[in-house]
Amino acid sequence: MDLAFTKEEIAFREEVREFFRNNVPPDTRRKLQEGRHLSKDEMVTWWRILNKKGWGVSHWPKEYGGTGWTSVQSYIFNEELQSYPAPQPLAFGVSMVGPVIYTFGNEKQKKEYLPRIANVDDWWCQGFSEPGSGSDLASLKTKAERRGDKWIINGQKTWTTLAQHADMIFCLCRTDNNAKKQMGISFIVFSMKSKGVTVRPIQTIDGGHEVNEVFFDDVEVPYENLIGEENKGWDYAKFLLGNERTGIARVGVSKERLRRIRDLASKVESGGRPVIEDPAFREKLTACEIELKALELTQLRVVADEGKHGKGKPNPASSVLKIKGSEIQQTTTELLMEVIGPFAAPYDEHGDAGSNESMDWSAQIAPSYFNNRKVSIYGGSNEIQRNIISKAVLGL
Amino acid sequence: MDFDLTEEQRLLKESVDGLLADAYDFDARKKYMKEKGGWSKAIWDRLAEQGLLGLPFAEADGGFGAGAVETMIVMEAMGRALVVEPYLATVVIGGGFLRHGGSADQKAKHIPGIIDGSKTFAFAQLEKNSRYDLHDVVTTAKKKGDGWVIDGEKFVVLNGENADTLIVTARTKGGQRDKTGIGLFLVPADARGITRKGYPTQDGLHAADISFTNVEVGADAALGDPENALPLIERVADEARTAVCAEAVGAMDESLKTTVEYIKTRKQFGVAIGSFQSLQHRAADMFVALEQARSMSMFATMASDFDNARERSSAVAAAKVQVGKSLKFVGQQSIQLHGGIGMTMEAKIGHYFKRLTMIENTLGDTDYHLRRVSEGGGLLA
Numbered sequence: 001m002d003l004a005f006t007k008e009e010i011a012f013r014e015e016v017r018e019f020f021r022n023n024v025p026p027d028t029r030r031k032l033q034e035g036r037h038l039s040k041d042e043m044v045t046w047w048r049i050l051n052k053k054g055w056g057v058s059h060w061p062k063e064y065g066g067t068g069w070t071s072v073q074s075y076i077f078n079e080e081l082q083s084y085p086a087p088q089p090l091a092f093g094v095s096m097v098g099p100v101i102y103t104f105g106n107e108k109q110k111k112e113y114l115p116r117i118a119n120v121d122d123w124w125c126q127g128f129s130e131p132g133s134g135s136d137l138a139s140l141k142t143k144a145e146r147r148g149d150k151w152i153i154n155g156q157k158t159w160t161t162l163a164q165h166a167d168m169i170f171c172l173c174r175t176d177n178n179a180k181k182q183m184g185i186s187f188i189v190f191s192m193k194s195k196g197v198t199v200r201p202i203q204t205i206d207g208g209h210e211v212n213e214v215f216f217d218d219v220e221v222p223y224e225n226l227i228g229e230e231n232k233g234w235d236y237a238k239f240l241l242g243n244e245r246t247g248i249a250r251v252g253v254s255k256e257r258l259r260r261i262r263d264l265a266s267k268v269e270s271g272g273r274p275v276i277e278d279p280a281f282r283e284k285l286t287a288c289e290i291e292l293k294a295l296e297l298t299q300l301r302v303v304a305d306e307g308k309h310g311k312g313k314p315n316p317a318s319s320v321l322k323i324k325g326s327e328i329q330q331t332t333t334e335l336l337m338e339v340i341g342p343f344a345a346p347y348d349e350h351g352d353a354g355s356n357e358s359m360d361w362s363a364q365i366a367p368s369y370f371n372n373r374k375v376s377i378y379g380g381s382n383e384i385q386r387n388i389i390s391k392a393v394l395g396l
Numbered sequence: 397m398d399f400d401l402t403e404e405q406r407l408l409k410e411s412v413d414g415l416l417a418d419a420y421d422f423d424a425r426k427k428y429m430k431e432k433g434g435w436s437k438a439i440w441d442r443l444a445e446q447g448l449l450g451l452p453f454a455e456a457d458g459g460f461g462a463g464a465v466e467t468m469i470v471m472e473a474m475g476r477a478l479v480v481e482p483y484l485a486t487v488v489i490g491g492g493f494l495r496h497g498g499s500a501d502q503k504a505k506h507i508p509g510i511i512d513g514s515k516t517f518a519f520a521q522l523e524k525n526s527r528y529d530l531h532d533v534v535t536t537a538k539k540k541g542d543g544w545v546i547d548g549e550k551f552v553v554l555n556g557e558n559a560d561t562l563i564v565t566a567r568t569k570g571g572q573r574d575k576t577g578i579g580l581f582l583v584p585a586d587a588r589g590i591t592r593k594g595y596p597t598q599d600g601l602h603a604a605d606i607s608f609t610n611v612e613v614g615a616d617a618a619l620g621d622p623e624n625a626l627p628l629i630e631r632v633a634d635e636a637r638t639a640v641c642a643e644a645v646g647a648m649d650e651s652l653k654t655t656v657e658y659i660k661t662r663k664q665f666g667v668a669i670g671s672f673q674s675l676q677h678r679a680a681d682m683f684v685a686l687e688q689a690r691s692m693s694m695f696a697t698m699a700s701d702f703d704n705a706r707e708r709s710s711a712v713a714a715a716k717v718q719v720g721k722s723l724k725f726v727g728q729q730s731i732q733l734h735g736g737i738g739m740t741m742e743a744k745i746g747h748y749f750k751r752l753t754m755i756e757n758t759l760g761d762t763d764y765h766l767r768r769v770s771e772g773g774g775l776l777a
Contacts, residue, residue, distance in 0.1 A: 001398060001399055001400070001401065001465050001694065001697065001701075002397065002398045002698065002701075003397060003695070003698040005397055006397075009397075072397055094648075163560055174570045212480070255776065258776055259776060262774070262776070273641040279767075279770070282770045282774075283766055283770045285770075286766060286769050286770035286774050286775065287717070287766060287772065289714075289768065289769075289774050289775040289776055290692075290714045290717050290718055290720070290766075290775060291688070292687075292697070292775075293692070293695065293714055293718075293775050294688040294691045294692045294718045295500065295691075296694075297691035297692065297694060297695050298687055298688060300397060300399070301399045301691060301694075303397075304397055304398060304400070305399070306397045308398075308400065316683075316687075317687045317690075317691075318688045320683070320688065323684055324684060324688065383677070385680075386676065386677040386680035386681070387673070387676065387677075387680075388614065389679075389680035389683050389684070390676035390677065390679055390680045391676075393680075393683060394652075394656050394676075394679050394680065394683060395656070395660070396656065396660065396670045396671070396674075396676045396679060
């Protein structure tokens, strides 16, 4: 057992840091630090810088543009990216649909989609959840009917993140009503510009617009846009969700936020001294740092295990990552709220336009707290994660 | 970066797990606890035969030159079996003082007796008002001729009733809470002027309150610098904390396993109670708590290689915080999920709960170590 990175790994970390220092647009970094939303332009600009460097789809197989990094290198890259902070690659393309296409798609699909995902020529969104199908995703109703060489798609998706920017959607559709619910689902991709697609924004409690409802009204999609086999979509969805085991802990994000808390808490005063000098507050902060250290170690155990024994058999500890990772992210936003106290209240109606100078430093803290309640809900709620642990790990 | 055991470490783990599986089930443990002194000399001899008592000592001193990982392996196994023999007091703590602070003569005199199982040790540190502060010492050691005279009272000294040699903290200079002026002395337990009052502890171990009245020892009794032994004491205390973290992980692991087994078989309303989601989620949370503790136990173990003493002790303190939180949750919920049967002395689960609870109050509890990390500027600094 040894915690140290090798000399090569340390050199790699330096290379990554150096690249971020020289290439992440300063405004983009600042906005992330302040918990602000980025524009589509800002995100795409950065991802193309990353892709030009050859790091846009780093964990893909080399033949599709990946880097061939070890698990530890990938870990270092993500950790540095999150804690710099710089925008993470668009998960829907890079981590979700990309691996499904290169694993289950045909040659034509690989050639058509993969380079465009890497360069974000297409912005992808995910058509999974429906109003009646959240945790019970397999009960989904959006229907794709085959008519000649076309699919006719009708139904509704919801919680579709950043669909307002999207060019493409990957969609779970029911293609067999008579089969067991998991067996009648297909994985179909199509253009968001198709006739019959309507996107309606959902405003979340933080005032932001990240998620949407998406309606399909007799949308015509070429039959060849089916990925893999008909009615095997549920398997691909499970593959997709299981693919991103370690990134979900977002240790780097929480680290960056904890640094920001220490920084703010040494500037904001309470009782005639900086908040950081209040022992009660400091102990809460320290407790969170310790939880995060434990999570980081748990994540490293999973990473080291994958590096050594491959990704085939997940380390049981990996199921801890989502639960603890989300709880810690939420705690960090709570601590930020505590630091700024009454200055959490002013609401910047114009959001990221920064209309009010005096609230610049604090305006995003309450929204970020409200917004982060989502992290224990999405990606399989923490209650679903507990179901997984109790069944898959404990055998209950 | 590597979390796997080496081949030798894997063999060690197999051997200690094998020994305990063979000789240390819950009924056997009950028998050992009824033997003289509250533990089994026969088991102690088997530990010696397998080389486990000599593990951490240098090869030059007759040991195997093993490191913190090996101690972690042994302590975790002992936690899993709820071993009552004085490995922590003798090998980890007593041995730790000799390894890090002993002179060549002291090593030659004491280490062979530990390795062959003929001698055990106890660390006489706690005083009436010292609580978890290792530098809070009222007991005095005054110079007399070449040697020292020790006066004072020590409490809840683990293995204090049975130990052949006591390692005593005593003040040679300064006031009660000064960080300098503390000495560390090897004192034969049968020295004149020592009175030991032994008793069982809540978790089935044995301890003693010990008073020292005009106890005379020679110049060779002082371990390390008699006027500045605190760094040595802190170092060994960190190793002991790391060891009990591993022990707690073993005990939590077994508690969870036992509890999951129980709720799979216990039926109410015509079904196994483990089919109820409220219990499944509790068990899942216990698993999360256990894995977080396991990660920090490994972190503390690996931190023993850190060059920077401050980083090392802050890693150990952080581990003790995580383990303390986890053990409370896993311990309490193990009882809860067992229901009434968990309240009985007869069921083994309660004994795990009791040992875990006592580990929380060993060498600093969760709040104590949280404060230490916090006052040291946190973990990210």
